[in-house]
Amino acid sequence: MIEAIIFVLLAALTLVPALLVVTAKNVFHSALWLVLSLTGVAGLYAMLAADFLFAVQLLVYVGGIMVLLLFVVLLSGKPSDWAARQVNEKSWAAAIFALFLTTALGTVIHDWSVSAIASDPVPTTGMLGSLLFKEMLLPFEVVSLVLLVSLIGAVFFSVRKSS
Amino acid sequence: MIGLKHFLLLSVVLFAIGVYGVLARRNVLGILMSVELLFNAVGINFVAFNRYLHPEAVWGQGVALFVIALAAAEAVVGLALVLTVYRETKTVLVERLNLLKG
Numbered sequence: 001m002i003e004a005i006i007f008v009l010l011a012a013l014t015l016v017p018a019l020l021v022v023t024a025k026n027v028f029h030s031a032l033w034l035v036l037s038l039t040g041v042a043g044l045y046a047m048l049a050a051d052f053l054f055a056v057q058l059l060v061y062v063g064g065i066m067v068l069l070l071f072v073v074l075l076s077g078k079p080s081d082w083a084a085r086q087v088n089e090k091s092w093a094a095a096i097f098a099l100f101l102t103t104a105l106g107t108v109i110h111d112w113s114v115s116a117i118a119s120d121p122v123p124t125t126g127m128l129g130s131l132l133f134k135e136m137l138l139p140f141e142v143v144s145l146v147l148l149v150s151l152i153g154a155v156f157f158s159v160r161k162s163s
Numbered sequence: 164m165i166g167l168k169h170f171l172l173l174s175v176v177l178f179a180i181g182v183y184g185v186l187a188r189r190n191v192l193g194i195l196m197s198v199e200l201l202f203n204a205v206g207i208n209f210v211a212f213n214r215y216l217h218p219e220a221v222w223g224q225g226v227a228l229f230v231i232a233l234a235a236a237e238a239v240v241g242l243a244l245v246l247t248v249y250r251e252t253k254t255v256l257v258e259r260l261n262l263l264k265g
Contacts, residue, residue: 007165011173018177018200022184027192027255034196041203048170048214050224053206053231060231065199065238072242073192076249087187088258094186098179105175109168116167116215127221128228136225143232150236154243160250 003047010047014040025086028073035066049121052128170211178204189256191248195241202234 017037024030042057087094132140177200184197206227213223249255252262 003165007169014173015176015180018180021196021200022180022188022193027190030193030196034199037200038203041207044170044173044207045210045227047165048207048210050210050214050227053210053224053227056228056231057206060235061199061203065235068238068242069192069196072245076192076246077190077255078253084189084256086189086193088189091183091187094183097186098183101182102175102179105178106172109171109175112168114167114216118166118215119218124221124224128224131221131225132228135222139229143229146233146236150240154239157240157243157247 006047010040010043012040013037014044023086027077027086028070031066031070031073034069035062038062038066049118050124052125167211167215170207174204174207174211177207189258191245191255191257191260194257195238195245199234199238202230206230 014037017033020033021030024033038061042054045057046054181197181200181204185194188194209223209227
């Protein structure tokens with residue numbers, strides 16, 4: 001019972017701010033709502049017994065990516081953009097498509113007969129560490145290369161031409 | 164009792180919200196935020212399947228970690244591009260970004 005209450009609260013904390021992210025008029029408010037939505041996702045990770053992912057979600061997403069996004073929101077855009085209409089003329093079609101997607105995938109999931117029983121949660125940090133440095137070693141190293149390339153790419157794109 | 168299906172339905176709704184944002188927003192920053200919502204919906208799916216179907220291993224959580232790392236790389240490059248495009252064209256609205264149009 002208490003599990004259901006916590007799930008409903010976390011789902012509301014995730015979905016209501018997510019809706020506000022895509023509908024808010026001011027893009028800065030969108031970014032702030034996104035912070036709340038990502039925090040809700042972190043709570044869902046904790047509920048799914050993924051303690052390490054909970055911490056990573058808060059550190060990397062809420063602490064890193066969102067601060068970067070807020071900086072860029074403040075550095076780009078004029079005040080006149082903030083008052084402009086935020087959705088295009090075909091937004092009704094996008095809404096219909098999103099509703100169709102929800103109904104279709106929801107029906108599939110609802111009719112799916114799966115017997116899934118959750119076992120007792122165990123700490124996952126040690127298991128994740130041995131997974132990353134044994135079975136997933138090659139992808140792990142490739143990701144470090146990707147991060148280096150994206151760093152160089154960001155510097156390359158944002159350096160000002162001195163002409 | 165909260166089961167696998169509840170988490171899957173939640174992630175479907177979050178994914179649909181993100182798809183609507185990608186298709187409907189005019190602001191390129193709003194589109195990038197909606198992409199982050201998509202990444203998170205997929206991450207919830209991975210961790211939920213891991214928890215309920217294969218609780219003896221943590222492969223799903225490992226993949227979710229990679230999703231977060233690659234989302235960080237995507238955000239860094241994407242936001243640098245947005246800043247550069249804004250310096251050149253003085254706009255963040257996607258329908259004005261038609262420099263390649265003949």
